[in-house]
Amino acid sequence: MSLVEWNELIIESVILSVIIFGAVFVEHWIYRRVQKNENDSTRKKILLLIKEDLTRKTRFINESTKYNDYKPFFTDVWDSVIISGKQTLLPFELIKNLEHTYSWMKYYNTELKQQASQNEQTLVDLLGEIRKATEASLDVLK
Numbered sequence: 001m002s003l004v005e006w007n008e009l010i011i012e013s014v015i016l017s018v019i020i021f022g023a024v025f026v027e028h029w030i031y032r033r034v035q036k037n038e039n040d041s042t043r044k045k046i047l048l049l050i051k052e053d054l055t056r057k058t059r060f061i062n063e064s065t066k067y068n069d070y071k072p073f074f075t076d077v078w079d080s081v082i083i084s085g086k087q088t089l090l091p092f093e094l095i096k097n098l099e100h101t102y103s104w105m106k107y108y109n110t111e112l113k114q115q116a117s118q119n120e121q122t123l124v125d126l127l128g129e130i131r132k133a134t135e136a137s138l139d140v141l142k
Contacts, residue, residue, distance in 0.1 A: 050081070050137075070112060
């Protein structure tokens with residue numbers, strides 16, 4: 001092969017490798033962009049779901065206190081976020097805040113199950129703590 005043919009071969013190889021590298025880079029960039037958009041959409045949906053759940057919990061607390069009707073909280077919304085692993089889409093401080101709020105609810109549920117005579121003042125105090133934690137979480141979510 002002559003020197004000209006080697007030069008042409010080298011130039012064609014370089015151009016081909018640039019095209020291949022560029023295609024892989026663009027494909028990877030598009031994939032990351034799509035993933036970021038999906039994560040943003042999922043994050044917004046999760047936050048809306050949690051906000052609605054905490055708003056319902058506030059009404060539940062008000063009704064429980066008003067009618068002295070102490071029933072357990074359902075924490076299935078937060079549990080489903082944790083089980084799905086989607087809490088990693090949320091900021092760490094928000095996760096800590098929400099975990100604190102839902103932990104109070106689970107503690108209340110435990111107290112409700114364990115109390116045979118159901119000390120009403122203890123339940124009212126716990127509902128007050130849950131109300132504070134829920135309102136703080138709702139403030140963070142705004």
